[in-house]
Amino acid sequence: MDLQTYRRSIAELKQNSILASAREIFLARGYSRSGMADIARQADVSTATLYKHFPSKENLFQAVVNTCYETPPQADSALHAGISGGADPHGLLQQAIEACIGHEADPAHTALQRMVIAEVQTAPQLAYDIYANDSQYRVEHLKKTIDELVAHNHLRPHDTELSSRLLLGMIREMMVWPQLFGLEAAADPEEVGEILSAFTARYGTATTRAIPSLPDEA
């Protein structure tokens, strides 16, 4: 039985090595320009071994994509701590937005999206899954904060699902879209501030709405 465990651990090591190699190469070159031989070489295994672990290029690709979504659930304790302690509602929203930016601005994440987008025609299901998973993930994250603020009367009750998406859209326009086309996009505080203002202008209560104003309004 010891042998089995040993072998399993070895296999896991190799598999991880392959996945890492594949991830790197796929992200760097895209799906079709990545060769199985290259991936194998970089993972220090033979192509045959590679195929023992992943029966096809597509399969390997999917596995790579999946590993990119196995992110450990990050503690959102800061949020709850803050809201109960009467923390600044603007600060909380801003934090949520910046967290979202942090995720979306990850170059690996962008590269992954590029690949999936490139393979929509070939692997529509994968693209659908990624879209659903990804958008859902981001929206839920934002929505949780927004719902919290609504619950504490810092935002007016409304369709928070939709408002989250609009918020996400503004963030993406600023951060993700340029990156997707290869541009470096840094989070500009002014832009983040304007996004925040636009959001509170629509969904804030009298208090929260009042704070950020247009430059020309006295």
Added chain:
Amino acid sequence: MDLQTYRRSIAELKQNSILASAREIFLARGYSRSGMADIARQADVSTATLYKHFPSKENLFQAVVNTCYETPPQADSALHAGISGGADPHGLLQQAIEACIGHEADPAHTALQRMVIAEVQTAPQLAYDIYANDSQYRVEHLKKTIDELVAHNHLRPHDTELSSRLLLGMIREMMVWPQLFGLEAAADPEEVGEILSAFTARYGTATTRAIPSLPDEA
């Protein structure tokens, strides 16, 4: 000299034929799955002729992408006519948004974006150009309307460049993003309405801002 003109016209015809064929095939199959031989066959020229006109696949691809942006600037006469005639400001904004949606929802446009995104690593300059051109085009279109509305005091003075981008971001989140991942996305009037409300809430004057309200506000 006549012979030269004749030859030049023939060459132009062939070039156009090649471009049309390449456009169709590229859009249908994506860059890497498109073969030069297929493009040549469909364009009814030899591969050698194809290579005379476009010295490489990448070059041809760039040319194809460029042709897609040589669309004639459509007359927006309706806008100016409307605004002078005291037309409904909400209606005008909505028209602008819907025009934007109409452009972005074009499947060919989406396919093109997919391809350019897929080739960012290979052709970063092209991707940059497309991003700049495309976003600029859409933003300018929206900005023109917004500026017009500002000029007529239907919106408050503000950084319309930025507000246009935020507006575009919300539109894209609803329309472009799903399509990019292969999902069908239809323009939902409610969503469009909410986008409009969010925009006017932030940038509208007292009059325009008041009209659409959250359901729970009396």
Added chain:
Amino acid sequence: MDLQTYRRSIAELKQNSILASAREIFLARGYSRSGMADIARQADVSTATLYKHFPSKENLFQAVVNTCYETPPQADSALHAGISGGADPHGLLQQAIEACIGHEADPAHTALQRMVIAEVQTAPQLAYDIYANDSQYRVEHLKKTIDELVAHNHLRPHDTELSSRLLLGMIREMMVWPQLFGLEAAADPEEVGEILSAFTARYGTATTRAIPSLPDEA
């Protein structure tokens, strides 16, 4: 010693298991389309064990082919019983022919022949052995009956080795040859009758020869 015997019996079991598995797979798919891994899996042993028992694919193939010829010689008691009891000589010959057909029509037998023929260039000795073994087997079977009939004066004395081969040739033309090429071949009584007639016409005595006549002979 007990341990050794035990081990030997285990080894024999495995060997048989491997042979059975290999036989099935070889016959079903042919030599080159059969994989050692598949054979091992079906025999429920590891590939290494398989290679311990049979050092190469070709070796295994030869062993398989050989097992197919280790069929126990079936008792032809019916024959001797019949001939002493003054049984119908035509009936006896017909029985022998039909027994031959029965053997040759076995799909497994045909598949085996196909494989051996396919591998003549690779394993000429094996092919030679099979040819010798197989033809000898069939010829001897027929010859025994023929000799018996000669002994009882139902056929004239002659080179029965040669006549057996001619008889076998006629049978094979009707049964084996089509099957070898994948056609279904059923034993047509008329054809069998004609073979019989042809045989007795040449080798029969006045009595036996007379019985089956050409349609146009009065």
Added chain:
Amino acid sequence: MDLQTYRRSIAELKQNSILASAREIFLARGYSRSGMADIARQADVSTATLYKHFPSKENLFQAVVNTCYETPPQADSALHAGISGGADPHGLLQQAIEACIGHEADPAHTALQRMVIAEVQTAPQLAYDIYANDSQYRVEHLKKTIDELVAHNHLRPHDTELSSRLLLGMIREMMVWPQLFGLEAAADPEEVGEILSAFTARYGTATTRAIPSLPDEA
């Protein structure tokens, strides 16, 4: 137009070169052990060119098989000349048999049959075609002579289709079967004589039947 003819002639040369190379390699090694690269190399073309001419290995194989059956129709003038001139009926039959042997004993023919037999499971239609074509060809050839002899009362009227097949079966047993298994088989005059005798014993008229007799008959 001259260019076209030139190119066509070149293409034909290459195609023939490929076919010759493929024929040789296929016949020497069998289908599955023959590599397209080897065939291309021997034909002095690139694999890509090979694939331009024959879109797949199977296709090439079929083409090779077909070329083996494009034998020029041999003049059978000897037959008709002979029969009208009152030639020896035994001699005519013997000639037909020997012609048949000549064809069947061709090593290339045997190798071809081996290959087709080996690929029955993969290409059943091809095997069927070859079987039908080949057997039909041989049978017809024999049948023509037999019919001729019947017409001239040298053989009794009978089902010549069937008798041809029986004759072919005897020939094949002596010549083809051993060769198929890799044995050299030479035409033994005694055996041919016996085949002839067996045939005339059954189908000959009183005259023709009488000539060759069993050694033990006075």
Added chain:
DNA sequence: CATGAATGAGTATTCATTCAT
């Protein structure tokens, strides 16, 4: 100047065989 035939360097995938445990 246009052609289409030709190519070489690649592609993913398979398999008989061996080796560390």
Added chain:
DNA sequence: AATGAATGAATACTCATTCAT
């Protein structure tokens, strides 16, 4: 002694690009 993971060499097939005519 048995395992199953590992391998290297091979396989059929493709494609962007060039060259002789």
